[in-house]
Amino acid sequence: MSDFTSSPTIDLTMTADPNRADYRVISEMIPNGAKVLDVGSGDGALIALLKQEKNIDARGIEISQKGVSLAVSKGISVVQGDADKDLFHYPDNGFDYVVLSQTIQATHSPETVLRELLRIGRHAIVSFPNFGFWRMRAHLLLKGEMPVTEDLPYTWYDSPNIHFCTIRDFFDLCEKADARIEKFIALSGGRRPLPDSWPLAVKNIAGEQAVFLLTRKEK
Amino acid sequence: MSQSTISNDPFTASLKEARQPSGLVVRFGPEDGLDMAAGAKLAPLQIGYQTYGTLNSDKSNAVLVCHALTGDQHVATNNPITGKPGWWESMVGPGKPVDTNRFFVICSNVVGGCMGTSGPANETSDGVPYGLGFPVVTIKDMVNAQARLVDHLGIDRLFAVIGGSMGGMQVLQWAVSYPERVYAAVPIATAARHTSQNIAFHEVGRQAVMADPDWHGGDYYSFGIRPTKGLAVARMAAHITYLSEGALHRKFGRNLQERDDITFGFEADFQIESYLRHQGMSFVDRFDANSYLYMTRAMDYFDLAREFGGKLAHAFDQTSTRFCCVSFSSDWLFPTSENRAIVHALNAAGANVSFLEVDTDKGHDAFLLEIPELFDTVGGFVRAAADELGLAETA
Numbered sequence: 001m002s003d004f005t006s007s008p009t010i011d012l013t014m015t016a017d018p019n020r021a022d023y024r025v026i027s028e029m030i031p032n033g034a035k036v037l038d039v040g041s042g043d044g045a046l047i048a049l050l051k052q053e054k055n056i057d058a059r060g061i062e063i064s065q066k067g068v069s070l071a072v073s074k075g076i077s078v079v080q081g082d083a084d085k086d087l088f089h090y091p092d093n094g095f096d097y098v099v100l101s102q103t104i105q106a107t108h109s110p111e112t113v114l115r116e117l118l119r120i121g122r123h124a125i126v127s128f129p130n131f132g133f134w135r136m137r138a139h140l141l142l143k144g145e146m147p148v149t150e151d152l153p154y155t156w157y158d159s160p161n162i163h164f165c166t167i168r169d170f171f172d173l174c175e176k177a178d179a180r181i182e183k184f185i186a187l188s189g190g191r192r193p194l195p196d197s198w199p200l201a202v203k204n205i206a207g208e209q210a211v212f213l214l215t216r217k218e219k
Numbered sequence: 220m221s222q223s224t225i226s227n228d229p230f231t232a233s234l235k236e237a238r239q240p241s242g243l244v245v246r247f248g249p250e251d252g253l254d255m256a257a258g259a260k261l262a263p264l265q266i267g268y269q270t271y272g273t274l275n276s277d278k279s280n281a282v283l284v285c286h287a288l289t290g291d292q293h294v295a296t297n298n299p300i301t302g303k304p305g306w307w308e309s310m311v312g313p314g315k316p317v318d319t320n321r322f323f324v325i326c327s328n329v330v331g332g333c334m335g336t337s338g339p340a341n342e343t344s345d346g347v348p349y350g351l352g353f354p355v356v357t358i359k360d361m362v363n364a365q366a367r368l369v370d371h372l373g374i375d376r377l378f379a380v381i382g383g384s385m386g387g388m389q390v391l392q393w394a395v396s397y398p399e400r401v402y403a404a405v406p407i408a409t410a411a412r413h414t415s416q417n418i419a420f421h422e423v424g425r426q427a428v429m430a431d432p433d434w435h436g437g438d439y440y441s442f443g444i445r446p447t448k449g450l451a452v453a454r455m456a457a458h459i460t461y462l463s464e465g466a467l468h469r470k471f472g473r474n475l476q477e478r479d480d481i482t483f484g485f486e487a488d489f490q491i492e493s494y495l496r497h498q499g500m501s502f503v504d505r506f507d508a509n510s511y512l513y514m515t516r517a518m519d520y521f522d523l524a525r526e527f528g529g530k531l532a533h534a535f536d537q538t539s540t541r542f543c544c545v546s547f548s549s550d551w552l553f554p555t556s557e558n559r560a561i562v563h564a565l566n567a568a569g570a571n572v573s574f575l576e577v578d579t580d581k582g583h584d585a586f587l588l589e590i591p592e593l594f595d596t597v598g599g600f601v602r603a604a605a606d607e608l609g610l611a612e613t614a
Contacts, residue, residue: 069575069596074603079572
């Protein structure tokens with residue numbers, strides 16, 4: 001399962017946005033026919049991909065009018081809403097998988113959102129940009145400025161991303177939010193999965209993005 | 220009074236349209252009445268309706284359009300009284316979002332209306348106008364009557380039910396009363412219950428009608444007269460609620476009506492006054508005042524959760540209908556919060572639902588306007604759902 005690049009179903013050119021290498025990893029984590037909620041579904045690209053590859057039954061939540069309109073016109077069910085406010089209304093265990101891709105850093109309350117994902121879904125998949133990535137560290141260390149990269153092109157004052165974290169930070173949040181880490185993949189700067197055998201400290205430096213598969217810890 | 224004068228009189232013209240509509244009509248016999256929520260049996264029942272497009276051989280491409288408070292069945296045909304184009308011609312027609320090259324579109328006048336379906340202006344089996352003797356109508360009664368029409372047309376399941384405002388209430392009621400008969404539902408700018416503020420506005424309108432001495436306790440038909448002043452005032456007040464402050468300001472501001480200065484009197488100095496007076500006066504020519512009372516009451520009584528222990532989500536339990544809800548940011552009559560309450564209930568019920576809030580300053584009336592985000596979303600939703608069912612073009 002760790003070698004995602006060798007899978008015959010995977011072709012990076014298929015994703016709507018090649019920057020979203022996390023889509024590949026997410027698709028590998030989701031079994032055929034699953035019921036999936038994509039929180040922050042944008043124009044529906046991930047759902048479209050998952051429908052095509054995994055024949056999933058999918059719903060989305062998206063904050064932008066344009067994203068919702070585009071997705072709905074592609075036949076994807078999307079509700080215009082806000083991860084911070086609207087997850088509350090979804091029933092417990094309503095979905096097999098709830099996906100939050102590249103969105104947790106833009107939420108007001110990542111812990112609450114994470115708990116909601118685990119309540120609504122039997123599994124949660126969370127992907128985010130790793131602020132511990134070596135280029136981020138180098139940018140801050142050498143330039144003394146908040147990092148601005150190709151993937152995160154915002155300046156600190158106009159960024160929608162208000163809660164950045166590192167992979168190590170996210171481990172802590174999972175502990176606090178009673179999330180069990182079933183699987184965790186770090187993607188390199190070249191957007192390839194880093195070997196599972198590498199230690200966390202190394203992945204936290206070499207990983208540009210991370211994708212976590214989580215379940216709820218039973219108390 | 221000569222015959223020709225009578226037939227040109229708008230009163231006579233609208234009464235004729237109520238009783239013998241110029242469009243399609245189906246009449247159910249005295250033994251085949253409609254059981255109403257108020258306890259009465261409405262018989263005989265007649266339903267005035269229009270259709271557009273072609274019903275396919277397996278009768279799977281029917282779309283029911285539900286009209287709003289003062290709308291009618293003439294969605295995409297000229298109104299027989301005003302001669303004006305249909306009220307949703309931008310949405311319904313060949314190549315339009317609700318494409319009549321692909322769908323068989325049905326729209327019927329609601330029960331209690333005045334365009335050919337049984338209502339207070341119609342006559343009882345004894346040949347006298349119902350007036351206030353007509354049973355109070357609910358949204359559910361309207362939907363049950365539509366179901367009779369759909370049965371009459373031999374259609375088992377509707378591909379889609381679509382409507383805005385009071386039409387949206389009917390869409391929701393359809394999905395709850397006949398879940399297995401609705402594949403896709405598009406409730407627009409609506410609510411699952413009428414709010415206190417909305418009931419308040421309706422009460423103002425009804426009181427205006429009933430305060431008009433020409434109303435005669437609802438029996439004005441016998442006097443050959445109509446409570447035009449009261450109904451016009453009701454329409455003027457209601458019309459304000461269909462717009463937004465921003466839209467009114469943009470359109471009229473404080474502009475004066477064909478004069479250079481204020482006149483220190485009570486003529487229509489301002490354009491907005493003149494506009495509202497025109498809206499009021501043109502409305503009374505085409506609408507029956509008693510129907511207005513019944514329609515507003517039906518909306519006031521609407522509370523979808525009531526039969527489900529106050530839990531709206533329970534109304535949608537196990538629904539397999541797919542929903543596409545739309546609201547408008549400046550609509551303060553059916554605000555986004557009310558539409559979102561429907562969406563939240565559908566989410567809680569695990570239903571398949573899409574929801575869009577369209578950003579516009581056009582207020583409640585936005586649902587009748589050609590707004591790209593509305594058209595793209597509704598058109599896209601309907602098209603995608605039809606693709607999934609494999610509905611082909613019929614024309």
